[in-house]
Amino acid sequence: MLLSRFPRVSLAHLPTPLEHLPRLSKHLGGPQIYVKRDDCTGLGTGGNKTRKLEFLMADALRNKADVVITQGAVQSNHARQTAAAACKLGMDCELIFEKRVVDAADAYLNSGNVLLDRIFGANIRDVDKGSDMNAEMETLAKELRSQGKTPYIIPGGGSNTIGALGYVDCALEFLSQANREMIAIDHVVHATGSAGTQAGLLVGLKASHANIPLLGIGVNAARKDQEEKVYKLAVETAEFVGAPGIIQRGDVVANCDYVGPGYGMPTEGMNEAVLLLARLEGLLFDPVYSGKGLAGMIDLIDKGHFTDAKNVVFVHTGGSAGLFGYSDLLDTEM
Numbered sequence: 001m002l003l004s005r006f007p008r009v010s011l012a013h014l015p016t017p018l019e020h021l022p023r024l025s026k027h028l029g030g031p032q033i034y035v036k037r038d039d040c041t042g043l044g045t046g047g048n049k050t051r052k053l054e055f056l057m058a059d060a061l062r063n064k065a066d067v068v069i070t071q072g073a074v075q076s077n078h079a080r081q082t083a084a085a086a087c088k089l090g091m092d093c094e095l096i097f098e099k100r101v102v103d104a105a106d107a108y109l110n111s112g113n114v115l116l117d118r119i120f121g122a123n124i125r126d127v128d129k130g131s132d133m134n135a136e137m138e139t140l141a142k143e144l145r146s147q148g149k150t151p152y153i154i155p156g157g158g159s160n161t162i163g164a165l166g167y168v169d170c171a172l173e174f175l176s177q178a179n180r181e182m183i184a185i186d187h188v189v190h191a192t193g194s195a196g197t198q199a200g201l202l203v204g205l206k207a208s209h210a211n212i213p214l215l216g217i218g219v220n221a222a223r224k225d226q227e228e229k230v231y232k233l234a235v236e237t238a239e240f241v242g243a244p245g246i247i248q249r250g251d252v253v254a255n256c257d258y259v260g261p262g263y264g265m266p267t268e269g270m271n272e273a274v275l276l277l278a279r280l281e282g283l284l285f286d287p288v289y290s291g292k293g294l295a296g297m298i299d300l301i302d303k304g305h306f307t308d309a310k311n312v313v314f315v316h317t318g319g320s321a322g323l324f325g326y327s328d329l330l331d332t333e334m
């Protein structure tokens, strides 16, 4: 695989570190835990969408776009990183938010990622929960075209074959770090939502014959739906990079037991995991994705799921800016 064949703009600080967490590992009494620090990608407080945007924004530029449109939940990390990328490249940014969290507090509606979106000067419009978000983006694109603009639509989470290239690259990056630092990785775990991260990582791991199982901890859909979504995108991404046929359905594993009451709704496990990582390692995770992913990994370690493993890598996909949007929902006294 040669990713340099694909148009790309530099937005991220790469490579991100692969760090050992000795205090957490000791506390959990299981495998040695490493984090791949994709919270440190550097653009507008960082996160996993920045890797995807390196390829997506290059495609937008190739299409002579002057405005990008994307969508997400109100506290979308993807929207915030897209807004920052648009600024850096001199484009306008239109964000469409689905009010997925009902009865949201002031912090949720105005702080965290939303504050940053406003600082980056993005235009924001809200639509009701359950709206057809792709149709909303198409309608807006038509409106912008009629004003003489050239819009480029980025799907929710930046998850299409172009965006997934960013995570093919991430897999190649941490494999090379692990090889150099002599870390024999037994498992890779991360939070999975719109599927681009898992699909890209899987393609990178399979194409490298790394033979490392990948586990996505779901934050939204039920297991079967999540796995199907990842599988479809992984198959398409493998074809796109010129490695068709490398993905089997059985390679795609999601555990969706840690979603709790729903997308973006806090769980006790998430809350505990966020405090644990902060207090043992000085690391910040987020309430919607990486905190739930960690809660899943910690619980699975407790249940003996990784007993044969020596080294587990958790991909830290970022999102800590979202903590400020959840200030009244997080219990810091636990």
Ligand SMILES: *Cc1c(COP(=O)(O)O)cnc(C)c1O
Pocket: 047, 048, 049, 077, 078, 157, 159, 191, 192, 193, 194, 195, 196, 197, 198, 286, 289, 290, 317, 318, 319
């Ligand atoms: C978007 C996001 C994810 C999930 O990545 P997908 O590619 O959408 O599956 C995980 N963590 C954070 C912090 C995110 O913002």
